[in-house]
Amino acid sequence: MQIRAVLIDIDGVLYVGDRRIEGADRALRELDRRGIPYRFVSNTTRRSRASVALRLEGLGYAIPESRIITAPVAAAAHLREGGRTRCFLLTTPDARTDFEEAGLLAVEEDADAVVVADAADGITYATMNRAFRLLLAGADLVALEKDRYWMGSDGLMLSAGPFVAALEYAAGKKAEVVGKPAPAFFLRALRETGARPKEAAMVGDDIVTDIGGAQACGIRGILVRTGKYREEALQRSGVTPDLVIDSLAELPDYL
Amino acid sequence: MQIRAVLIDIDGVLYVGDRRIEGADRALRELDRRGIPYRFVSNTTRRSRASVALRLEGLGYAIPESRIITAPVAAAAHLREGGRTRCFLLTTPDARTDFEEAGLLAVEEDADAVVVADAADGITYATMNRAFRLLLAGADLVALEKDRYWMGSDGLMLSAGPFVAALEYAAGKKAEVVGKPAPAFFLRALRETGARPKEAAMVGDDIVTDIGGAQACGIRGILVRTGKYREEALQRSGVTPDLVIDSLAELPDYL
Numbered sequence: 001m002q003i004r005a006v007l008i009d010i011d012g013v014l015y016v017g018d019r020r021i022e023g024a025d026r027a028l029r030e031l032d033r034r035g036i037p038y039r040f041v042s043n044t045t046r047r048s049r050a051s052v053a054l055r056l057e058g059l060g061y062a063i064p065e066s067r068i069i070t071a072p073v074a075a076a077a078h079l080r081e082g083g084r085t086r087c088f089l090l091t092t093p094d095a096r097t098d099f100e101e102a103g104l105l106a107v108e109e110d111a112d113a114v115v116v117a118d119a120a121d122g123i124t125y126a127t128m129n130r131a132f133r134l135l136l137a138g139a140d141l142v143a144l145e146k147d148r149y150w151m152g153s154d155g156l157m158l159s160a161g162p163f164v165a166a167l168e169y170a171a172g173k174k175a176e177v178v179g180k181p182a183p184a185f186f187l188r189a190l191r192e193t194g195a196r197p198k199e200a201a202m203v204g205d206d207i208v209t210d211i212g213g214a215q216a217c218g219i220r221g222i223l224v225r226t227g228k229y230r231e232e233a234l235q236r237s238g239v240t241p242d243l244v245i246d247s248l249a250e251l252p253d254y255l
Numbered sequence: 256m257q258i259r260a261v262l263i264d265i266d267g268v269l270y271v272g273d274r275r276i277e278g279a280d281r282a283l284r285e286l287d288r289r290g291i292p293y294r295f296v297s298n299t300t301r302r303s304r305a306s307v308a309l310r311l312e313g314l315g316y317a318i319p320e321s322r323i324i325t326a327p328v329a330a331a332a333h334l335r336e337g338g339r340t341r342c343f344l345l346t347t348p349d350a351r352t353d354f355e356e357a358g359l360l361a362v363e364e365d366a367d368a369v370v371v372a373d374a375a376d377g378i379t380y381a382t383m384n385r386a387f388r389l390l391l392a393g394a395d396l397v398a399l400e401k402d403r404y405w406m407g408s409d410g411l412m413l414s415a416g417p418f419v420a421a422l423e424y425a426a427g428k429k430a431e432v433v434g435k436p437a438p439a440f441f442l443r444a445l446r447e448t449g450a451r452p453k454e455a456a457m458v459g460d461d462i463v464t465d466i467g468g469a470q471a472c473g474i475r476g477i478l479v480r481t482g483k484y485r486e487e488a489l490q491r492s493g494v495t496p497d498l499v500i501d502s503l504a505e506l507p508d509y510l
Contacts, residue, residue, distance in 0.1 A: 125378040129413050132404070136411065148425050149387070156391065158384050162421035169420035170403050170413055172491075236427075 001220065001243070003255050005195035006031060006038040007186060009204035010052065010068075012227015013248050014040075017153025020059045021226050023249025028061070030252040037193040040068045041186065041202070043145035043179040043209060045117035045160060048097045049073050069189040071144035071179030075115060076102035078178055079142065084112035088134050090127055090163070091117035091144075109134075116167065116175070117144040118160045128166065135171035145179035147209055151228040180206075181213020190219070201255075203248060205229045212239040224248055256475065256498070258510050260450030261286060261293040262441060264459035265307065265323075267482015268503050269295075272408025275314045276481050278504025283316070285507040292448040295323045296441065296457070298400035298434040298464060300372035300415060303352045304328050324444040326399035326434030327372060331357035333433055334397065339367035343389050345382055345418070346372035346399075364389075371422065371430070372399040373415045383421065390426035400434035402464055406483040435461075436468020445474070456510075458503060460484045467494040479503055 008014070014024050031038050040063065042052065049072070053065040072091070076099045079087060087104050088111040089096050095117050096106060114131045135141055147159035164175045179185055190200055197218035204210020204221070205228050211221030223229065223241040226248070234241075243254060263269070269279050286293050295318065297307065304327070308320040327346070331354045334342060342359050343366040344351050350372050351361060369386045390396055402414035419430045434440055445455055452473035459465020460482030469476045478484065478496040481503070489496075498509060 119380070121380050123378075123380040123383065125374070125376050125413070128378065128417070132413055132417070133410060148427075155388060158380070158387055158421075158425055162383070162387070162425040165424035166413075166417035166421035170417040172403075 001201065001255055002199070003036065003201045003220070004199040005190065005193035006036060006251070007041050007189055007200060007202040007214070007219065008038055008248070009202075009206070009210050010040050010042040010056070011044045011150055012205035012229070013203060013224055014056065014061060015059055016151055016227050019153075021247050021249070023247065025061060027248050027251045034252075034255070036255065037195070038067070039189045039192055041180060041189045042068065042070050043147055043159070044150070045071050045095055045144040045179065046092045046120055048094050050097070051094050069185070070098070071185070072098040072117060073102075074185055074188060075099075075142060075144050075178040076104055079104060079113060079115070084140065086110060086112045088114045088131060088139065089117075090115065090119045090122060090131050092120055092122055111139040113140045113142045114167070115142045115144065116160050116164050118158075119163070123163055128163065131167055132170045135167060135173055141167055141171065141173050141175040143175040143177045143179075145209070146175065146177050147206065149228065156228070180209040181216065183213075183217045186214055186217050186219060201242070203251060207234050207237040207239050207241070211241045212237065215239070215242075222251070222254075256456065256510055257454070258291065258456045258475070259454040260445065260448035261291060261506070262296050262444055262455060262457040262469070262474065263293055263503070264457075264461070264465050265295050265297040265311070266299045266405055267460035267484070268458060268479055269311065269316060270314055271406055271482050274408075276502050276504070278502065280316060282503050282506045289507075289510070291510065292450070293322070294444040294447055296435060296444045297323065297325050298402055298414070299405070300326050300350055300399040300434065301347050301375055303349050305352070306349050324440070325353070326440070327353040329440055329443060330354075330370060330397060330399050330433040331359055334359060334368060334370070339395065341365060341367045343369045343386060343394065344372075345370065345374045345377060345386050347375055347377055366394040368395045368397045369422070370397045370399065371415050371419050373413075374418070378418055383418065386422055387425045390422060390428055396422055396426065396428050396430040398430040398432045398434075400464070401430065401432050402461065404483065411483070435464040436471065438468075438472045441469055441472050441474060456497070458506060462489050462492040462494050462496070466496045467492065470494070470497075477506070477509075
C-alpha cells in the first residue's frame with residue numbers, strides 16, 4: 001500500500017482493558033521513523049481528551065494530546081459553531097470537561113441539544129427520562145457515537161449507541177452522529193496530516209464504524225484482530241476491509 | 256355500534272397519575288347494568304396484577320383482580336408454556352412477583368429469556384449491560400410492551416419500549432412483544448368474554464398499541480382524549496380510530 005498518513009483507533013487497537021497491545025508502540029515509532037504522520041481518532045467517549053492522553057501515557061505510550069481527536073472534542077466544536085450552547089450532557093463527569101472548556105453550558109432545562117456519550121453509570125431511568133422530555137420540548141439529539149459495544153476488561157460493555165437508539169425510539173427523532181463513522185470526523189483528523197483521503201488508511205477494530213466509515217470517505221480501511229474484533233461481525237457486516245492484520249504491530253510491514 | 260364486549264385500557268383511561276377520570280366509574284356501572292362484559296388489558300408493567308387491583312380500589316373502582324389482564328401475567332404464562340423458566344427480569348420488584356407466582360426462576364446467569372418491563376429505577380447501566388451480555392449468550396429478548404411513554408403525574412415517563420429498542424440495537428435481536436399490540440394479548444382477554452373480535456371494542460389512549468393493535472385483530476378501536484392522547488400523535492400514526500370520545504365516561508352513549 002502507498003500510504004501517506006494513518007488514522008488510528010485507540011481502544012482495542014492500542015490497548016484492551018488495562019492491557020497494552022504487544023508491539024503497537026514499536027509500530028508507532030516505525031511510522032515516526034519513516035515520516036508517516038498519524039492521528040488518533042476515538043469514539044471512546046467516557047473520558048476527556050486530557051484523560052485519554054494521560055491513560056495512554058500510563059500504558060507507556062508517548063502521544064501528545066494534540067494528536068488525539070475524540071468525539072467529545074469534535075462535538076463541542078461542532079455545537080458551538082452551530083450556536084447550540086445550552087446542552088444537556090448525558091456523559092461522564094470527565095467527558096463533560098471537554099464541553100465546558102469549549103465554552104458550552106451544561107444545563108438541565110431549556111437545552112438546545114441533548115448530547116449522548118457513553119455515560120456509563122450516568123445512565124439511569126431518571127437521566128434518560130430527562131433527556132427524553134428535553135427532546136420533546138425541542139432539543140436536538142446529538143450522539144457522540146452510535147457504537148453498540150466495546151470490549152472491557154471483564155467482557156463486552158454497552159456503548160452510547162443503544163441509549164441513542166432508545167431516545168430516538170422514544171422521541172421519534174433521528175440523532176446527529178458526530179464521532180465515527182461521520183465523514184466530518186475522519187476528515188477533520190485527516191486535514192491535520194495534509195494527506196488526501198485516497199492517500200490515507202484508517203486502522204481500527206470496528207468493522208462498521210472504523211472500516212465502513214473510513215471507506216465511505218475514500219480512506220482505506222485496515223481491520224485489526226484485536227479489541228472487539230469478531231469473525232462473525234466481519235461476515236455479517238457486508239463491509240470488506242482493504243486489509244486485515246493481527247494487530248497494529250504488523251502495520252509497518254504492509255505500508 | 257353493536258358491541259357485545261369491551262376491552263379497556265387502564266392507565267390514562269381510568270386514571271391519570273393519581274387522578275381518577277371523571278365519570279369513568281359510572282360508565283362501568285352502566286356496562287354492568289346492560290350486561291356487556293368487559294375486561295381490562297394493561298401494558299402498565301410496573302406493578303403486579305395484585306397491585307394494579309389494589310391501586311384501582313384505592314381510586315374508588317371496585318374491579319375484581321380476575322378481570323384484569325396485565326402484560327406480566329400474560330408473559331409469565333407464555334414463558335412457562337414455552338419451557339423458558341430461567342428469566343433475567345428487568346422489571347420492578349413488584350412486577351417480579353407475577354413471574355415468581357407462575358413458577359419462573361429469576362436468575363442473573365444462564366437465562367433462557369431476558370424479560371423487559373417498564374423497570375423504572377431498575378434501569379441502570381449495570382442492569383442494561385447484564386441484559387445485553389445474556390442476550391449475546393443466547394437468551395431470548397421478551398418485551399412486556401414496546402410503548403414509548405406514558406403520562407405520569409408530573410409529565411411524560413419513558414415506558415419499556417425505548418429500553419427494548421436499546422437492547423435490540425445492542426444485541427442485533429428482535430424482541431418478542433407479549434403485551435399490546437400483540438394479537439394474542441387482546442384475544443386472550445376477549446376469550447374470557449365469549450365475544451368474537453368483530454363484536455368487540457377496545458377503549459384506549461394509545462393510538463398505536465391500543466387502537467392500531469385492536470384493529471389488526473378485527474376489534475374496533477375507540478380512542479379516548481385522556482391520558483397520553485395528543486392530536487399530533489393521532490395525525491402522525493396513520494391509524495384511524497373507529498370512534499374518538501372525550502373520555503370513558505361517554506362510552507355508554509355510543510354503544
